[in-house]
Amino acid sequence: MASEAYPYIIFLSIVAIMIALSPFYLIALVFVLLLAFVVYFFRDPERTIPSGNDIIVAPADGRVTKVAKVNPDQVDSPSLISIFLSPLDVHINRSPIAGRISEVNHIKGRFVPATREDASLINEQNVITIENGGVKIIMKQIAGIIARRCVLWKKAGESVALGERVGLIKFSSRTDLILPTEYNVLVKVGDRLKGGVTIIGRKN
Incomplete structure (x- = not known):
């Protein structure tokens, strides 16, 4: 995962936890979904690079x-x-x-x-x-x-x-x-x- 994702992950995680501990805990699901999207978006899979100079x-x-x-x-x-x-x-x-x-x-x-x-x-x-x-x-x-x-x-x-x-x-x-x-x-x-x-x- 690209390091640029970490600020978003930290922010969304904190917000989700805070809301989950409040009377409006169901709203935390929205931030959990956003967190999942950020993790998915910033994925950085390994690739097999072809060889060749041309x-x-x-x-x-x-x-x-x-x-x-x-x-x-x-x-x-x-x-x-x-x-x-x-x-x-x-x-x-x-x-x-x-x-x-x-x-x-x-x-x-x-x-x-x-x-x-x-x-x-x-x-x-x-x-x-x-x-x-x-x-x-x-x-x-x-x-x-x-x-x-x-x-x-x-x-x-x-x-x-x-x-x-x-x-x-x-x-x-x-x-x-x-x-x-x-x-x-x-x-x-x-x-x-x-x-x-x-x-x-x-x-x-």
Whole structure:
């Protein structure tokens, strides 16, 4: 379980106990259910990461909502994959490739629904660039109408392994990935992905 869950667990546990000891003890069930949801939401299951120097793995669990060229008018345009994470998905973000984080930018913005087309342009987000041997991957942690905080556990200059945990987004969100032209996209809209496990791109 992600450590970010502990403040919520402690708070909800204290409230549930206090109410359970009062004449309104039945209301404590509401907080017990909220506590169960928090534990479930912040789960962090172990994953078996595939091996290979020519693959890109999913940076998050969720459903693919968009696969498109970043610049449709250009033949050699990078590809964009958008992944929507519902409140029931695991919200841990993982590194799509092994390499070094060359740049991290936090962009302040709005909190419109993550499924909106323009969410990647106007919402609060972390933009993480990962490089390895000339290959550059851009991953975006995008906040949504419920998700109000993107958490990144790594800093620029740090190395990451393929599928390594790098952060999380709290309570429903979206993760975008921009793949360079030398990679074939292996997923389509509607596919369900498992972070660190599903291979979403392979080098030509």
